[in-house]
Amino acid sequence: MSLPRIAIDAMGGDEGVRVMVHGAAEARRDHDKFRFLLVGDEARIKSALDEHPGMAAASEILHCDEVVEGDEKPSRAIRRAKTTSMGLAINAVKEGNCGAAVSGGNTGALMAMSKLALRTMPGIDRPALAGLMPTLGENDVVMLDLGANTDCDARNLIQFAIMGAAYSRIVTAKAEPRVRLLNIGTESIKGTDDLRTASQSLRDATGLALEFDGFIEADKINRGEVDVVVTDGFSGNIALKAIEGSARFVTDLLKTAFTSSLRSKVGFLVSRPATELLRHHLDPNNHNGGVFLGLNGVIVKSHGSANAKGVANAVHVTARLLEDDITTRIAADLAEMGEDALRETGNGHSSGDEPKA
Amino acid sequence: MSLPRIAIDAMGGDEGVRVMVHGAAEARRDHDKFRFLLVGDEARIKSALDEHPGMAAASEILHCDEVVEGDEKPSRAIRRAKTTSMGLAINAVKEGNCGAAVSGGNTGALMAMSKLALRTMPGIDRPALAGLMPTLGENDVVMLDLGANTDCDARNLIQFAIMGAAYSRIVTAKAEPRVRLLNIGTESIKGTDDLRTASQSLRDATGLALEFDGFIEADKINRGEVDVVVTDGFSGNIALKAIEGSARFVTDLLKTAFTSSLRSKVGFLVSRPATELLRHHLDPNNHNGGVFLGLNGVIVKSHGSANAKGVANAVHVTARLLEDDITTRIAADLAEMGEDALRETGNGHSSGDEPKA
Numbered sequence: 056m057s058l059p060r061i062a063i064d065a066m067g068g069d070e071g072v073r074v075m076v077h078g079a080a081e082a083r084r085d086h087d088k089f090r091f092l093l094v095g096d097e098a099r100i101k102s103a104l105d106e107h108p109g110m111a112a113a114s115e116i117l118h119c120d121e122v123v124e125g126d127e128k129p130s131r132a133i134r135r136a137k138t139t140s141m142g143l144a145i146n147a148v149k150e151g152n153c154g155a156a157v158s159g160g161n162t163g164a165l166m167a168m169s170k171l172a173l174r175t176m177p178g179i180d181r182p183a184l185a186g187l188m189p190t191l192g193e194n195d196v197v198m199l200d201l202g203a204n205t206d207c208d209a210r211n212l213i214q215f216a217i218m219g220a221a222y223s224r225i226v227t228a229k230a231e232p233r234v235r236l237l238n239i240g241t242e243s244i245k246g247t248d249d250l251r252t253a254s255q256s257l258r259d260a261t262g263l264a265l266e267f268d269g270f271i272e273a274d275k276i277n278r279g280e281v282d283v284v285v286t287d288g289f290s291g292n293i294a295l296k297a298i299e300g301s302a303r304f305v306t307d308l309l310k311t312a313f314t315s316s317l318r319s320k321v322g323f324l325v326s327r328p329a330t331e332l333l334r335h336h337l338d339p340n341n342h343n344g345g346v347f348l349g350l351n352g353v354i355v356k357s358h359g360s361a362n363a364k365g366v367a368n369a370v371h372v373t374a375r376l377l378e379d380d381i382t383t384r385i386a387a388d389l390a391e392m393g394e395d396a397l398r399e400t401g402n403g404h405s406s407g408d409e410p411k412a
Numbered sequence: 413m414s415l416p417r418i419a420i421d422a423m424g425g426d427e428g429v430r431v432m433v434h435g436a437a438e439a440r441r442d443h444d445k446f447r448f449l450l451v452g453d454e455a456r457i458k459s460a461l462d463e464h465p466g467m468a469a470a471s472e473i474l475h476c477d478e479v480v481e482g483d484e485k486p487s488r489a490i491r492r493a494k495t496t497s498m499g500l501a502i503n504a505v506k507e508g509n510c511g512a513a514v515s516g517g518n519t520g521a522l523m524a525m526s527k528l529a530l531r532t533m534p535g536i537d538r539p540a541l542a543g544l545m546p547t548l549g550e551n552d553v554v555m556l557d558l559g560a561n562t563d564c565d566a567r568n569l570i571q572f573a574i575m576g577a578a579y580s581r582i583v584t585a586k587a588e589p590r591v592r593l594l595n596i597g598t599e600s601i602k603g604t605d606d607l608r609t610a611s612q613s614l615r616d617a618t619g620l621a622l623e624f625d626g627f628i629e630a631d632k633i634n635r636g637e638v639d640v641v642v643t644d645g646f647s648g649n650i651a652l653k654a655i656e657g658s659a660r661f662v663t664d665l666l667k668t669a670f671t672s673s674l675r676s677k678v679g680f681l682v683s684r685p686a687t688e689l690l691r692h693h694l695d696p697n698n699h700n701g702g703v704f705l706g707l708n709g710v711i712v713k714s715h716g717s718a719n720a721k722g723v724a725n726a727v728h729v730t731a732r733l734l735e736d737d738i739t740t741r742i743a744a745d746l747a748e749m750g751e752d753a754l755r756e757t758g759n760g761h762s763s764g765d766e767p768k769a
Contacts, residue, residue, distance in 0.1 A: 191664060202596055205604060239559055239649040247562060247646070273650045274657030289604070290650050292596040293630045297651045300631030301658035307548060308690050309666075333665050 058088055059154025061373055062147040065095035065103075066122040066140040068159025068366070069359045072096065075159065076103035078357075078366020080110035086374035092117055092153050095140040119143055123160050125359070129167035136168055145172050148352035155353035155373045159366065162356055166203055166347060173350040176382060178389040181207075182349035183215045184288070184356070185222050186295065187342045187372075192279020194227045195342055198237075200288040201295050203347070207287035209252035212236060216257055217388045218348040219283040220265035225372075225379045231266045232282035237290055238270035245270060253285075262391045264384075273297070302337055340365030344372035348385070353377060415445055416511025418730055419504040422452035422460075423479045423497040425516025425723070426716045429453065432516065433460035435714075435723020437467035443731040449474055449510050452497040476500055480517050482716065486524035493525055502529050505709035512710035512730045516723065519713055523560055523704060530707040533739060535746040538564075539706035540572045541645070541713070542579050543652065544699045544729075549636020551584040552699055555594075557645040558652050560704070564644035566609035569593060573614055574745045575705040576640040577622035582729075582736045588623045589639035594647060595627035602627060610642075619748045621741075630654070659694055697722030701729035705742070710734060 065075045072095060079091060090113045093100050097118035104111040121139045123132045136142030141164065144156040149172045158165050166184065175182055185199035199219045204211065216234050223232035236254055238246040243254065250270070257267040265283070273294050276284055286294065335341065343365040345356040353376045357369035422432045429452060436448060447470045450457050454475035461468040478496045480489045493499030498521065501513040506529045515522050523541065532539055542556035556576045561568065573591050580589035593611055595603040600611065607627070614624040622640070630651050633641055643651065692698065700722040702713040710733045714726035 189661075191661065205596070237650065239562070239646055239653075273653035274660070276654065277657055277661040289596055290647060293594065293647050294650050294654045296596075296630035297633065297654035298658040298661075300634055301655040302662050303631070304546075304548065304634040304655075305659050305662040305690070305694070308693050312690050333662070333669050336665050337662070 058090075059377055060090045060092055060147075060152065061370065061377070062092040062094060062144040062153040062156040063370070064141045064144040064156065064158035064160055065093045065100050066160070067165075067359075068357060068361065069125075070159075070362065072099040073103045074361070074363050075366055076100060076107065076110065077363040078361070079157075079370045080107035081363060081367035082370035082374065083110055083113065085371060086378075087113075089113070089374055089377075091115070092144070092147050094119060094144045094147070095122075096120065117143055117147070123164045125161055127161055127164055129161075129163045132161065132164035133168055133171060136172070141165060142168055145169050145354065148354070149173055154377045155355065157355045157357055157366075157369055157373050159357040159359050159361060159369075162202075162345075165354065165356055169347055169350055169352075169354045173352045173354070175349050176351050176386065178386065179214050179218070179349040181211055181214075182347050183211075183218060184345050185219055185348050186345045187226065188277065188295070188298065189336050189342055190277045190279035194279070194282065196276060196279075196282060196284060197223045197226060197232075198276065198284040198286070198291060198295065199348065200286065200291050201345065202288045202292035204288040206289070207249065209249040209256065212249060212253035212285055212287070213256055213392065214349065214389070216253070216265065216267070216283065216285045217263065217392060218385050219285055220263070221381050221384045221388065222346060222348060222376070223282040224264065224384070225375045225381065227282050229282065231264055233280070234265045234267050234283040234285060235269060235271035235281050237273060237276075237284050237286035237294065239272065241270045241272060243269070260392055263388055264391075265388075299339075306333070306337065340368065342368070344369035346372065346376065348381075351382070353381065415447075416734055417447045417449055417504075417509065418727065418734070419449040419451060419501040419510040419513040420727070421497045421501040421513065421515035421517060422450045422457050423517070424522075424716075425714060425718065426482075427516075427719065429456040430460045431718070431720050432723055433457060433464065433467070434720040435718070435725075436514075436727045437464035438720060438724035439727035439731060440467055440470065442728060443735070444470075446731055446734075447471070449501070449504050451476060451501045451504070452479075453477065474500055474504070480521045482518055484518055484521055486520045489518065489521035490525055490528060493529070498522060499525055502526050502711065505711070506530055511734050512712065514712045514714055514723075514726055514730050516714040516716050516718060516726075519702075522711065522713055526704055526707055526709075526711045530709045530711070532706050533708050533743065535743065536571050536575070536706040538568055538571075539704050540568075540575060541702050542576055542705050543702045544583065545634060545652070545655065546693050546699055547634045547636035551636070551639065553633060553636075553639060553641060554580045554583060554589075555633065555641040555643070555648060555652065556705065557643065557648050558702065559645045559649035561645040563646070564606065566606040566613065569606060569610035569642055569644070570613055570749065571706065571746070573610070573622065573624070573640065573642045574620065574749060575742050576642055577620070578738050578741045578745065579703060579705060579733070580639040581621065581741070582732045582738065584639050586639065588621055590637070591622045591624050591640040591642060592626060592628035592638050594630060594633075594641050594643035594651065596629065598627045598629060600626070617749055620745055621748075622745075656696075663690075663694065697725065699725070701726035703729065703733065705738075708739070710738065
């Protein structure tokens, strides 16, 4: 089976066309069977491709003039879907010309346009935004939902667990990633009704390609003891940003401390390799690539401010998702979970766009 | 007006009676007008007081044999309220023998027992757990609720804002602390209905002793740009633990980095003063003292693992709350907000134990 192409929104991202093309070319070195559709200003894309003949040979250009703005409302972006680089990249997935699209543009617009164009896959009520975060262990941890859904019920959470495990198998190469639900305590009585119901259903389920072990508290996310953290989009967004802000807070304190005296400046220079290691671990470019899971097609969000290495990481994740055929994997686990088990948990609630299988 | 006494649960805290007594004695140096009721094993308390004659002269001992266990269920702790050091400390507040109680014991038990014994103050539906966190600015930031209430409506959030501002005035000495609601974006359309309703009501309110400025995202909590962060107990607990876990993650990475080579070990030693500064900022003992706000009496939770300096901080906070008569201040702001304004937001919802004023 030949691999599907990857659409790149070459205009989405603060750093411009060159960074998107350069990043994609870098990722292509490890995934040289892929072909690309580069969507955006043809002259600038061609100019960026000059430096990357191999990438140029593997790419088709789809010209367009318009770009979704960073602060554009999703409703307006949707109306301009036929004329913007983001809209056309998503449309290429919808029409089957590509298997996935990568964009560094406006997250809300990307989410809304993708959901409308691609619809949720059979058995999934709502797509989720999944991201990778560094840990003290060997692998990054997958966390979802990071903000696509403010309210989630037990049925949504179970579906997120299955989708997150499918993503984690690709990241960790584990057959059964360790999955937990984010909660304010680990005892089974803690949290909301939906969390307790989802936990019980995941415990009762057999045959899923994941190892479910109850709840996890937010201070344990980065310890490397778990592969997938499942949560509603509100709590997930709070946890993600709290972690980012706290890491920045500590490194800012360090900077202040290290520049506070000549002695500490000398110490800083001597220990430069150590602080470089820290910087490498915390550099979001090394963990770039948020994925919208649960749609009929793979949509990957690259950080708006990502550099070429960051974009390469996002395209690398995209290629691995396609190589692994994540959509088929999720569908298989959903079948294993059984529509009956899911139906029991969610009292028939659904806000998805797609009729259930 | 004479100051009310402070009850100290001398048995609550992992480090034992000596640490609780030593910490209280240290705090008393800055607050020498206060008198104390020390609740717990009389022989051990007396022995601990031998080192602190000033404290001994200012203290009465209330002997008891029993202690609330760290993993004891709140329901069981409540049944033992008349015989445990925690229960008797709270009871001293209830009976008016003391104005406040400090405990380093089981948080869930302390919360449940306090709520039952003291009831919420007029105009408050639910008490909240408020904590202090370090920032890049001059002052710690107050965040509440940290886990007392899993679900909160707009009315609860407004009350938390008023209570948090009252606490912050004591911490920052500002007449109008800057208050924001924790949300997943700063635009007014973001988040839940309750968040948007609370935001609008706080914007519309005039005459409150606080400066309300809409929403804040979790990555900005520690920047020093805000004095009070208001949130429901679920999100607050997630944010607090995510921040703690992330700070620990970064310092663990640093430790690994600094011990990875001889060069970086030397660098670490040379820059010791800098890393000490970091440790000082992140040491929870410097930000110790979670406060249950909204009860008829002040209840302060000291970290179970706090050292004497940490306990001193918790007692210092308690003394400041009493000196400032926080309960009266909250009542005044509630009156300013007006029962009518509050009634509009919460569609009459209340889960408090106290009839409204």
